[in-house]
Amino acid sequence: MILTNAQIVLANEVIKGTVVINEGVITHIDHGNVSLPGAIDCHNGYLTAGMVELHTDNMEKHFTPRPGVSWPAIQAFKVHDAQMISAGITSVFDAVSVGDVIEGSERLNNLSRMVDALNESRERGLTRADHFLHLRCEVSHKDTLNNFQALLKQTPVQLVSVMDHSPGQRQFAKMEKYREYYQGKYKLSDAEMDAFITRQVDASQRYSATFRESICATCHELNIPLASHDDATLEHVEESDHFKMVIAEFPTTAEAAKAAHSKGMSVLMGAPNVVRGGSHSGNIAAHELASAGVLDILSSDYYPASLLESAFKIAQLESNDYDVPKAMNLVSLNPAKAAGLNDRGQIAVGQKADLIWSTLKEDHVHIEQVWKNGQRAF
Secondary structure, three states: OEEEEEEEEOOOOEEEEEEEEEOOEEEEEEEOOOOOOOOEEOOOOEEEEOEEEEEEOHHHHHHOOEOOEOOOHHHHHHHHHHHHHHOOEEEEEEEEEEOOOOOOOHHHHOHHHHHHHHHHHHHOOOOOOEEEEEEEEEOOOOOHHHHHHHHHHHOOOOEEEEEOOOOOOHHHOOHHHHHHHHHHHHOOOHHHHHHHHHHHHHHHHHHHHHHHHHHHHHHHHHOOOEEEEOOOOHHHHHHHHHOOOOEEEOOOOHHHHHHHHHOOOEEEEEHHHHHHOOOOOOOOOHHHHHHOOOOOEEEOEOOOOHHHHHHHHHHHOOOOOOOHHHHHHOOOHHHHHHOOOOOOOOOOOOOEOOEEEEEEEOOEEEEEEEEEOOEEOO
């Protein structure tokens, strides 16, 4: 396959030219256009590497499309997969929650269904994107450690993040934001919310430290990359560094993000944060970290279409030094490296032919086509 007349976004520069693909691998990158029969004319659009998504819970909404409605698992997973590939995401780390802030939640009830659907879909060749399993371990939940250990015996795990969403710290350092979010989500009265807060604080004090240490030790034994989550203080970052975490997911303050970056952790922020212009929890904005030069990875989190849009938006902002190649690395090369995937994430000879052809349409990005391993997937 030959793709020509494209603005090819390499790791460090943009060139006008042609990419040649054989057997799913990039074999040639040339300046200039060709007019060979069968060559695909990209009409001067951008040709970028397929994106690598490290933290998305997009799958959950398809398993429970409405409260109390459970959708057939394989169908739900296939719709999720199609949504990811149509957004240009060719490698997906599906983040499933091991533990939650509330007992009997749909998230917990769907855990085994989601993991089984992911594995079965991969085995049957039903996926368009490559899917990997990311376990989000809520260490303040009483069953998290047992669930984590059970899943490790059942299925390959490629990434683990350790989180604690109890009130008054990390993502919810501002108690009013915690009340606003959970009281609205679960329709709690003031008295019920007070009791909810007490239970969450007690659970965190009882389980978090022990579970965090045990989970991290297991991941080191199995060589599974670790991510921190919602670090807010220098003490949080020191703890993450102590546990040899390689990714800092969604740090909530500039202080924590800068400290994590200085220690060699890849700072990951939400693409919706970029598109919306700030955090829904009132924490640090991703574009501020870009201005400080400490933004390393973007994640679509809960909205797949935000990922490519956010990379172009970062490149367009005058408040930072991210040009198009550096901004595209946020969604491709950097997350691939952080997860240990060295065969993808950039347009280079010998790399997987996971590619996106897109064009800028005034105020948004339009994806024309997506290829996975040199085969058109969208």
